[in-house]
Amino acid sequence: MNDKKQLLSAEQVDFLTEMMNIGAGNTATALTQVLQCPVDIVLPRVFVIADAQELSILTSPSLPVVCVRMNMVGDVSGGLFLIVPEEQKEDLIRLAEQAMTGTGQSWRAGITNSKADDLKLSVIAEIGNIVAGVYLTAVHDFCKLNIYHTVPTVATDMVQALLDESLVRLSRQVQHIIVIENEFMVEEKLIKTFLVMIPSVESVDILVNSIGQARIAMVKDGG
Amino acid sequence: MQNKIEVTMGGGAVTAAPHIISSSGLGSCVVVTLYDTERKLGGLAHIMLPDSISLNGSHPAYKCADTAITTLIKELRSMRASPRNMVAKLVGGAKMFLSSDDFGPCIGEQNIISVKRILKRRRIPVIAENTGSNYGRSVEFYLDSGKVMVRAIGREDKEI
Numbered sequence: 001m002n003d004k005k006q007l008l009s010a011e012q013v014d015f016l017t018e019m020m021n022i023g024a025g026n027t028a029t030a031l032t033q034v035l036q037c038p039v040d041i042v043l044p045r046v047f048v049i050a051d052a053q054e055l056s057i058l059t060s061p062s063l064p065v066v067c068v069r070m071n072m073v074g075d076v077s078g079g080l081f082l083i084v085p086e087e088q089k090e091d092l093i094r095l096a097e098q099a100m101t102g103t104g105q106s107w108r109a110g111i112t113n114s115k116a117d118d119l120k121l122s123v124i125a126e127i128g129n130i131v132a133g134v135y136l137t138a139v140h141d142f143c144k145l146n147i148y149h150t151v152p153t154v155a156t157d158m159v160q161a162l163l164d165e166s167l168v169r170l171s172r173q174v175q176h177i178i179v180i181e182n183e184f185m186v187e188e189k190l191i192k193t194f195l196v197m198i199p200s201v202e203s204v205d206i207l208v209n210s211i212g213q214a215r216i217a218m219v220k221d222g223g
Numbered sequence: 224m225q226n227k228i229e230v231t232m233g234g235g236a237v238t239a240a241p242h243i244i245s246s247s248g249l250g251s252c253v254v255v256t257l258y259d260t261e262r263k264l265g266g267l268a269h270i271m272l273p274d275s276i277s278l279n280g281s282h283p284a285y286k287c288a289d290t291a292i293t294t295l296i297k298e299l300r301s302m303r304a305s306p307r308n309m310v311a312k313l314v315g316g317a318k319m320f321l322s323s324d325d326f327g328p329c330i331g332e333q334n335i336i337s338v339k340r341i342l343k344r345r346r347i348p349v350i351a352e353n354t355g356s357n358y359g360r361s362v363e364f365y366l367d368s369g370k371v372m373v374r375a376i377g378r379e380d381k382e383i
Contacts, residue, residue, distance in 0.1 A: 056231055061248030062361050064376050069320050153320050157376055160232060160248025161359025162319050165330050168251065168271045 008048050008208060015215040017046040020180050023138035028184065030134050034127070035186060036099040042183035042190075049177040055167075058179060058194070061160035066121065068128025069162070070149040072136075076207050078199040079166040080149055082128035083159060084191070089124065091189050096123045125152040135180070135195060142218075143210040166198055176204045227363075230269050235285035237266035237298040240367040247361035249315035251331035253288070253338055253354070254362050256312045257295050257347065258369040259304035266295040267364050273330070273337035288337040292345065311342050312371050312383055313352040314362050321357070331355070351383035 008016065021043055028041040049055060064086035072078045084092060132149045139145055155162055167177070178197040183190055199207050228236045230246040238244060240263035246254055249269070258265040268291040272278070275287035284294040296306055316331035335354050342349055353360065353373045363372040373381045 061232070062359075155320055155357075157250070157319060158248040158359040158361070161250030161317070163250070164232060164248070164271065165251035165319060168330055 008211065012208070012211050012215055013046065013048055015218070016048070016178070016211055017044070019138055019142045019211075019214075020044050020046050020135070022141070023135040023180075024182055026134045026138060027131050027182065030130050031127070031184065031186075034099060034130060035095045037095065037187055040185040042185065044183075045181040047179040047181070049179060055160065055163070055177070055179075058181070059159055062158045064157070065159045065162065066124050066154065066156050067159070067162040068125050068132075068152045068154050069166070070128065070132055070152045072147050072149055072197070072199070072203075074147045075145040075210075076147045076199055076203040078197065078203055080132055080198075081163065081166070081194075081196040082124075082131050082152075083162075083194040083196065084124060084127075086156065088189075088191050089120070089156075091186075092127065092191055093120045093123050095186055096127070121154040121156070125154045128152045128154070131182075131193070131195060143207075143214045145207070145210050163196065176208075230267055232269055233271050233283050233286040235266060235268035235291060235295060237264070237295065237302065238366055239264045239302065242366050244364045244366070245362065249360045249362070250317055250319045251315070251329065251334065253313060253315040253331070253334040255288075255292065255295070255338055255342075256314075256362075256364045256369075256371055257292075257299060257309050258312075258364075258366075259299060259308045260310060260369060261308040262302075262304055263366060263369075264299055264302050264304040265364065265366050265369065266299050267362075268292070268295055270334060270338065273333040288334060288341055292338070292341050296345065306345065306347065309347045310350045310369070311347050313338060313349055313354055314360055314371060314373055314383070316354040317356055317358060317360070319357060319359065353381060353383050 024041050024044045028039045031039040066084045066089050068082040070080045072080050129152050136147045180195040182193045225241050227243045227245055230236050236244050244267040246269045253270045256267045268285045270288050270291045272287045275290050285291045316335040318329045318331050358375050361374045371383050
């Protein structure tokens, strides 16, 4: 299995982490506006995983989560997922509701339960939309790559069950998964999310080369 | 002493009664259990892909349906199991997102079709299955009885 040569070097992973730090900072700003309360960010941890099986290092494969699935299109194609552990879903939704109604009173009053669940999930989908947009902007600013994301779809289930199809489909040969673990502090609650980028086989080279070049450019600029 | 062997995605294991083999977080992946009803030996594979043809070079044996089933049978034979006494059960092969058709037909369905075709060729009957639909599953395979327990979030446990 020598076809894993495209793995990022340690320096490149550091650079990627720095890029994602900027993304995380901007995410905190965006969420502060959306949720209308201060959102503090704990610096993100970035993992570059070479094999789908290694995902189990990060979480238990059967962890119940809400997962927002998008696709990346443009210079880099592939899958993009925002994952929120199920136990934090309600916190996030409550904060979003507060911001929307301004009172903390539910705007779902009078709506049947099953419809209310759909609405709750669409709140998470919208947060996924925002977070993905902010991170892809950070990638654009550093690497000059234009990546867009498609309309999100949401599902709730075990984390590995939700990801396995995309992992299999997008990484038949070279496997290269970028996982950004984010922790946000909102009203003294810690909300943990994972942003998972699975570049398609055709895009991995483009992404890795761009990260490499952007890092060199930055090292030169910095002196 | 009853041991539990945990199989991860793309992995597999064989053992004998009274042990348990488990695997969790199945979406489009398919778990195949083979069980020798006479000798109470069995194996479980957590299969990710319908075939190994599209893969270049070496890959873990249990990752693809064709190589996974061949390997399971070989391992069980080396424990003196007989393919004539073997029965199979299938779990998984779901389609998790409604709109996951952007990259072609869904992998879960392909996995199930492929596994069934290979088992038919090997003359191993599929005696039970819990496949398809749109939810994730976890399984426990009990080697003393050959029973497979299927668990899913928000659903009752199901024994097949």
